[in-house]
Amino acid sequence: MLQIRIDQQFAQIGLNIQKSFLGLRTTQPQIELDIKKPELKIHSPRPKVYIDQRQCFADMDRRAPDAFGEYNVQFARREAFEAIGEIAAEGDILAQIENGATIEDIAGRAMDRDIDYNVTAIPKQPPKIEADVRPVEIELIRGRVDLQLQRGRVENLFEWGKVNVYIEQKNYLNISWEEMVNVKG
Structure with a gap:
C-alpha cells in the first residue's frame, strides 16, 4: 500500500513600521x-x-x-x-x-x-x-x-512614516510517499 505524506508551511510576512512624527518647535512672540x-x-x-x-x-x-x-x-x-x-x-x-x-x-x-x-x-x-x-x-x-x-515662529519638523515588508517565514510544500508492505501470514 502506498502512503502519501504532505507537509506544508504557509509563508509569513513581517512588517517593519516606523510611525510618522510631527514635531513643532515654537518661538514665542x-x-x-x-x-x-x-x-x-x-x-x-x-x-x-x-x-x-x-x-x-x-x-x-x-x-x-x-x-x-x-x-x-x-x-x-x-x-x-x-x-x-x-x-x-x-x-x-x-x-x-x-x-x-x-x-x-x-x-x-x-x-x-x-x-x-x-x-x-x-x-x-x-x-x-x-x-x-x-x-x-x-x-x-x-x-x-x-x-x-x-513675531513668533513655528518650525515644522516632520518625518514621514515608513512601512518595510519582508518575508519572515518562507512557504514550502513537501510531498513524500512510502510504500508499505502488508505481510499477513
Missing part, C-alpha cells in the same frame, strides 16, 4: 514697550494780599501788628498746605491718563466751588484789603508708548 511717562508741570504763583489795618488797631487798641501778623502767617500756611494737597491730587488725576481726565475737567471743577469770605469789622472801620491773585500755570508734556513686536 515678544513685545517690547518703550514708555515715556507724561509730565505735568504746575506753577502756582502765591497770591499777594495787602492788608492795611493800622486804623483798626488804632481804634481797638487790642492786638499789636506783630501778633496779628503771626496769626495770619499760621492761617496762610494752613491754606497753602491745603492748596498744595489739592494741586497734587489734581496732578494725580491727570497722571492717570487711562481714566480720561482732562485739564478742562479739573479747571471746570475748580470754577464750580463756592468760596466764602467772612470779614469781621473792627468796631469803627474795617481793614483795607487788596489781593493780587495770579492764575495757576499748567504745562502738560504728553507721554508716549512705542511698541516693537518680534
Whole structure:
C-alpha cells in the first residue's frame, strides 16, 4: 500500500513600521514697550494780599501788628498746605491718563466751588484789603508708548512614516510517499 505524506508551511510576512512624527518647535512672540511717562508741570504763583489795618488797631487798641501778623502767617500756611494737597491730587488725576481726565475737567471743577469770605469789622472801620491773585500755570508734556513686536515662529519638523515588508517565514510544500508492505501470514 502506498502512503502519501504532505507537509506544508504557509509563508509569513513581517512588517517593519516606523510611525510618522510631527514635531513643532515654537518661538514665542515678544513685545517690547518703550514708555515715556507724561509730565505735568504746575506753577502756582502765591497770591499777594495787602492788608492795611493800622486804623483798626488804632481804634481797638487790642492786638499789636506783630501778633496779628503771626496769626495770619499760621492761617496762610494752613491754606497753602491745603492748596498744595489739592494741586497734587489734581496732578494725580491727570497722571492717570487711562481714566480720561482732562485739564478742562479739573479747571471746570475748580470754577464750580463756592468760596466764602467772612470779614469781621473792627468796631469803627474795617481793614483795607487788596489781593493780587495770579492764575495757576499748567504745562502738560504728553507721554508716549512705542511698541516693537518680534513675531513668533513655528518650525515644522516632520518625518514621514515608513512601512518595510519582508518575508519572515518562507512557504514550502513537501510531498513524500512510502510504500508499505502488508505481510499477513
